[in-house]
Amino acid sequence: MSFILFLPGYCLLEIIEIKRRLFTKLEKFVIAFGLSITITNLLMLVLGALKININRVSLLIAISSFSALCLAFNYYFKRNHKIQSSLTDNFSGKQVLLICLVLGISIFIRTIYLQNTMIPSATDMGHHMYWTNEIIQKGIIPNYQKTDIQITNGNYSISQPQNISDFIIGEHLIFAAIALISGLSVLSYLPILVMFSVNIMTLLAILILSLRIFESDQNSKQISIVALFFIGPLFAIAPPQAKFLAGGVIGNVISNLLLPLAIYFFIRALKEKRVSLFVLALLFSMSLFYTHHLSALLFSFTFALGITGFVFFNLCNLKKTFIHWFKLIFSLPTISFLLFAAAFAFLVYTPTYITNKAVNTVVGGVKKVEHTGLSAVDYKFIAGEPRMVFGIFGAILLAFGFLATLRSKQSWKNKLNQLLSQTKMDYGIILLFAWLAVISLITLYPTLLGISIPSGRVANYGVYPLSILAAYFFVKVYTLTAQRNISLVRQNLLFGLFTLSFIFTVQAGFHDNQENLVSTTSVVRSNQTLAAAKYLSFVAKENDQIITDHIYIPSDTWIKIFFMRDYNFPMYRANLERYENGIDRQEKCTLWMISTPNTPESKQCFEQLGVNFALVNRKNDAPQFQKNQNFWQIYSNDELNIYFNPSK
Amino acid sequence: MLKHFKSNNLIIAVTIFFIVISFSFLAYAQTKQQDPNYGKAWWSLYFSTPKDNELSFYIENHSGQENFHWEITLEKSVVTKGDSIVPLGEKKLIPVKNEGLDGKRVSIKVTAGKTSKEIYKDFK
Numbered sequence: 001m002s003f004i005l006f007l008p009g010y011c012l013l014e015i016i017e018i019k020r021r022l023f024t025k026l027e028k029f030v031i032a033f034g035l036s037i038t039i040t041n042l043l044m045l046v047l048g049a050l051k052i053n054i055n056r057v058s059l060l061i062a063i064s065s066f067s068a069l070c071l072a073f074n075y076y077f078k079r080n081h082k083i084q085s086s087l088t089d090n091f092s093g094k095q096v097l098l099i100c101l102v103l104g105i106s107i108f109i110r111t112i113y114l115q116n117t118m119i120p121s122a123t124d125m126g127h128h129m130y131w132t133n134e135i136i137q138k139g140i141i142p143n144y145q146k147t148d149i150q151i152t153n154g155n156y157s158i159s160q161p162q163n164i165s166d167f168i169i170g171e172h173l174i175f176a177a178i179a180l181i182s183g184l185s186v187l188s189y190l191p192i193l194v195m196f197s198v199n200i201m202t203l204l205a206i207l208i209l210s211l212r213i214f215e216s217d218q219n220s221k222q223i224s225i226v227a228l229f230f231i232g233p234l235f236a237i238a239p240p241q242a243k244f245l246a247g248g249v250i251g252n253v254i255s256n257l258l259l260p261l262a263i264y265f266f267i268r269a270l271k272e273k274r275v276s277l278f279v280l281a282l283l284f285s286m287s288l289f290y291t292h293h294l295s296a297l298l299f300s301f302t303f304a305l306g307i308t309g310f311v312f313f314n315l316c317n318l319k320k321t322f323i324h325w326f327k328l329i330f331s332l333p334t335i336s337f338l339l340f341a342a343a344f345a346f347l348v349y350t351p352t353y354i355t356n357k358a359v360n361t362v363v364g365g366v367k368k369v370e371h372t373g374l375s376a377v378d379y380k381f382i383a384g385e386p387r388m389v390f391g392i393f394g395a396i397l398l399a400f401g402f403l404a405t406l407r408s409k410q411s412w413k414n415k416l417n418q419l420l421s422q423t424k425m426d427y428g429i430i431l432l433f434a435w436l437a438v439i440s441l442i443t444l445y446p447t448l449l450g451i452s453i454p455s456g457r458v459a460n461y462g463v464y465p466l467s468i469l470a471a472y473f474f475v476k477v478y479t480l481t482a483q484r485n486i487s488l489v490r491q492n493l494l495f496g497l498f499t500l501s502f503i504f505t506v507q508a509g510f511h512d513n514q515e516n517l518v519s520t521t522s523v524v525r526s527n528q529t530l531a532a533a534k535y536l537s538f539v540a541k542e543n544d545q546i547i548t549d550h551i552y553i554p555s556d557t558w559i560k561i562f563f564m565r566d567y568n569f570p571m572y573r574a575n576l577e578r579y580e581n582g583i584d585r586q587e588k589c590t591l592w593m594i595s596t597p598n599t600p601e602s603k604q605c606f607e608q609l610g611v612n613f614a615l616v617n618r619k620n621d622a623p624q625f626q627k628n629q630n631f632w633q634i635y636s637n638d639e640l641n642i643y644f645n646p647s648k
Numbered sequence: 649m650l651k652h653f654k655s656n657n658l659i660i661a662v663t664i665f666f667i668v669i670s671f672s673f674l675a676y677a678q679t680k681q682q683d684p685n686y687g688k689a690w691w692s693l694y695f696s697t698p699k700d701n702e703l704s705f706y707i708e709n710h711s712g713q714e715n716f717h718w719e720i721t722l723e724k725s726v727v728t729k730g731d732s733i734v735p736l737g738e739k740k741l742i743p744v745k746n747e748g749l750d751g752k753r754v755s756i757k758v759t760a761g762k763t764s765k766e767i768y769k770d771f772k
Contacts, residue, residue, distance in 0.1 A: 024656050025654070025656040025657055025660060026656040026659055026660060029656075029660045029663075090655065091655035091656070091659070092655070093655075095655070096655045096658050096659060099659050100658070100659060100662040100663075103659075103662065103663055103666060104662070104666055107666045107667070107670050108666075108670075110670075111670040111673060111674060114674055115673070115674060115677045118674055118677055118678035118681060118682075119678065119681045119682055120682075187682075188678065188682075189674060189675045189678035189679070192674070192678075193671050193674060193675065196670070196671070196674070197667065197671075200663070200667060204663070523681045523686055523687065524686065524687045524689045524690060527681075527682065527684050527686065527690075527710075528690055528692075530682075531684055531692060531708075532692075535692075535694055539697075539698050539699065629770055629772065632698070632767075632768060632769045632770060633766065633767050633768050634694060634695045634698035634767055634769075635692065635693070635694040635695070635698070635767065636692065636693050636694070636765040636766065636767055637690055637691070637692035637693075637765070638689070638690040638691070638692075638763070639690070642694075642698075644698050644699065646699065646769075
């Protein structure tokens with residue numbers, strides 16, 4: 001894994017640091033990981049575009065060549081340079097211990113939860129691993145298409161493959177790369193362990209991001225450690241943490257790493273006016289667009305609002321600010337990168353949501369009930385109560401910092417100048433505010449922006465900025481209790497308040513962990529599905545059609561991996577509500593063929609679609625097949641039966 | 649002692665250590681769980697060639713039971729029966745002659761302890 005998830009990114013960072021050390025070792029460790037995912041994805045897309053078979057050898061050559069090229073370049077230019085280093089590894093011993101402890105607990109809780117979910121079972125993961133397996137087996141970039149049941153003049157048939165926009169290439173490439181090089185199957189521990197490693201790096205990404213956001217604050221290290229505490233061990237199982245890993249919410253999990261890293265680089269590039277960092281910020285943004293459209297959209301809004309906010313707070317310094325931005329944007333590396341990104345999008349690979357014009361389904365008004373926004377209570381529940389409460393307090397406290405200068409006894413001009421000079425350096429804080437504001441706005445009032453995306457899903461993104469702001473609040477309150485210039489009574493009162501808040505936070509976070517620790521995965525049931533699927537894949541030939549069931553068959557989405565014929569093969573009965581609105585499912589054949597196989601309409605479906613195998617739950621759906629003389633019961637385990645119609 | 653370490657190196661080393669321990673444990677747990685014999689809780693019955701009139705069948709055992717009793721029924725009368733021992737994690741082929749089946753329903757019922765399963769072919 002380290003060959004793919006560390007080496008290429010590390011080698012590229014070495015080039016960025018040709019003249020000067022820019023990152024601490026911890027930063028480099030985390031960034032190299034995120035960068036490696038990005039580079040591996042891009043290299044695989046290039047291989048695909050060049051029609052080179054994506055396999056172990058081509059991948060090894062591509063990644064090794066890229067890394068060697070970076071190292072050679074680095075060696076050539078570094079020979080005559082002595083690298084300047086102004087960076088020190090300066091966490092204190094106690095802080096290091098605390099970070100290690102928090103990380104240890106965070107990983108431990110997630111491990112305990114994940115141990116019962118390791119078997120291939122999650123619905124979304126099954127869907128994603130089909131495409132990953134397609135890359136592994138065919139050695140090409142998958143064409144996201146599926147067949148469907150179509151109705152023409154009352155007759156049913158299976159359509160030609162149609163484009164689908166549900167998947168984005170960045171969700172599958174990294175899994176395929178690791179599987180190809182390691183030789184592991186997608187039906188192994190590979191998917192969840194890759195997701196878990198991304199999640200652990202996300203925790204560290206929040207640590208390094210917090211450090212940079214509050215760089216000028218004397219408590220920056222404390223704030224970053226407490227932020228790690230809020231995002232690590234507290235609510236460690238609830239989405240978007242361990243449950244997202246087990247559930248196979250791949251796009252979210254990867255983009256939860258890429259998004260903080262993109263923000264990290266934008267903050268540093270704008271603050272330090274470094275083109276190399278700006279290019280990396282753009283690279284991470286590009287990676288986000290190739291991984292998860294929702295995250296990319298939120299990031300775009302965050303960035304736009306952040307920049308607007310920065311302009312607003314720098315009205316007096318606009319000329320200077322614009323000159324800096326102009327120098328960043330119209331520099332050779334930036335222009336070169338933008339040309340590269342454009343050429344990549346047009347010549348190498350365009351994300352499916354753009355080619356299929358799926359953007360139209362998101363913009364232009366709310367289209368589904370679950371997209372209409374959450375109540376504040378629901379938002380609080382998803383974000384975690386203490387994170388939400390103290391995050392808001394943190395935001396107020398930070399805002400108060402700006403406003404406090406206005407309350408001082410100075411002339412308005414001085415006050416304004418002081419405010420502006422203070423905010424001028426705070427790209428980090430403004431982007432942090434923008435991050436939270438965009439997520440909260442789309443979660444609570446999506447209609448204002450006319451965006452149709454699942455509100456609950458968006459709310460999950462809020463945990464990151466809220467954790468950082470909650471950490472800021474905690475550290476500032478604690479610092480206040482230690483100040484000597486306030487009365488003892490006030491000091492004790494503040495300390496009591498702090499202690500109560502801390503107990504409330506820990507209790508809420510760990511209670512949530514305890515509540516979520518119960519696993520719903522049944523290993524034995526899933527094993528039986530996999531065994532039945534294996535048998536079916538052995539006996540069913542190319543011209544056979546199969547119907548399965550999503551309602552009562554556990555791990556059903558993994559069945560298609562045994563066939564690899566089409567994303568929609570075998571066809572399946574979906575959850576009943578999907579047939580009700582006529583939007584998700586326009587046909588009812590898949591419903592009838594399982595629920596009522598003996599009716600005339602079902603017989604028509606079986607006949608016209610050529611379905612001759614049915615895999616159903618033994619208790620819930622077997623009786624209706626046993627009454628049908630056309631079907632032989634050819635397989636039976638404790639969970640499932642398989643039926644075969646010999647007359648087809 | 650900590651003063652002599654570069655703090656970031658230590659954090660990285662500890663993180664890698666935790667990852668190695670956790671991933672090893674999870675990989676072990678997954679391998680164990682994906683073994684069909686995990687839980688020793690189920691067994692299956694299936695035709696060796698389901699598409700034609702061949703009646704030989706397999707008993708595949710992933711349960712704590714080893715003794716299986718089987719009966720072959722033609723229409724409603726038992727024509728053959730027998731007992732087989734199938735150890736945990738193994739499968740056993742029971743050969744069955746397929747003569748004179750036209751127009752008849754043949755079912756195979758296997759019982760192990762309190763659980764039983766049936767497969768059938770109908771040649772009517």
